[in-house]
Amino acid sequence: xxxxxxxxxxxxxxxxxxxxxxxxxxxxxxxxxxxxxxxxxxxxxxxxxxxxxxxxxxxxxxxxxxxxxxxxxxxxxxxxxxxxxxxxxxxxxxxxxxxxxxxxxxxxxxxxxxxxxxxxxxxxxxxxxxxxxxxxxxxxxxxxxxxxxxxxxxxxxxxxxxxxxxxxxxxxxxxxxxxxxxxxxxxxxxxxxxxxxxxxxxxxx
Numbered sequence: 001x002x003x004x005x006x007x008x009x010x011x012x013x014x015x016x017x018x019x020x021x022x023x024x025x026x027x028x029x030x031x032x033x034x035x036x037x038x039x040x041x042x043x044x045x046x047x048x049x050x051x052x053x054x055x056x057x058x059x060x061x062x063x064x065x066x067x068x069x070x071x072x073x074x075x076x077x078x079x080x081x082x083x084x085x086x087x088x089x090x091x092x093x094x095x096x097x098x099x100x101x102x103x104x105x106x107x108x109x110x111x112x113x114x115x116x117x118x119x120x121x122x123x124x125x126x127x128x129x130x131x132x133x134x135x136x137x138x139x140x141x142x143x144x145x146x147x148x149x150x151x152x153x154x155x156x157x158x159x160x161x162x163x164x165x166x167x168x169x170x171x172x173x174x175x176x177x178x179x180x181x182x183x184x185x186x187x188x189x190x191x192x193x194x195x196x197x198x199x200x201x202x203x204x205x
Contacts, residue, residue, distance in 0.1 A: 065114030072107030159205035
């Protein structure tokens with residue numbers, strides 16, 4: 001009879017006294033979203049946070065582009081200085097002029113790249129509130145917006161993509177938001193704050 005009572009208790013999910021188990025031992029965490037909305041997670045979600053890059057730093061990157069353009073123009077002007085007078089031209093002077101010209105071209109080419117990079121990073125932002133995460137990862141002319149509720153987020157992943165750290169916020173039904181160190185100056189901070197609000201850790205690929 002005692003064996004039958006123990007069997008009935010196991011079927012109901014109640015641990016028997018001889019096993020030495022506590023209630024915490026029988027809690028199974030949800031593999032997709034942690035163990036549920038705890039008080040700490042609820043506290044995190046209640047904080048409204050807008051994550052974006054510093055405008056001052058973005059303007060600094062754009063300023064580097066302007067400086068590179070000025071340096072490039074000066075280097076191109078050095079070509080004429082090295083080659084003059086034409087009556088004293090030699091192979092070594094032509095080689096030096098080619099070096100100055102190539103360097104000037106590269107610095108001038110750097111200007112639009114740095115300008116566009118600073119301009120793009122200036123408009124990236126992620127808004128976190130009690131509803132979920134609102135991503136705005138496009139540009140002013142071409143906005144790319146995505147909203148994911150906390151229940152929709154199933155994983156926060158990190159991987160190396162070239163020379164940058166890339167993070168992917170994986171959602172249900174194939175939706176995802178992806179950003180890297182070319183999107184935010186501190187992308188891991190963004191991923192960590194999202195992971196805190198869904199009760200997960202960052203998964204490294």
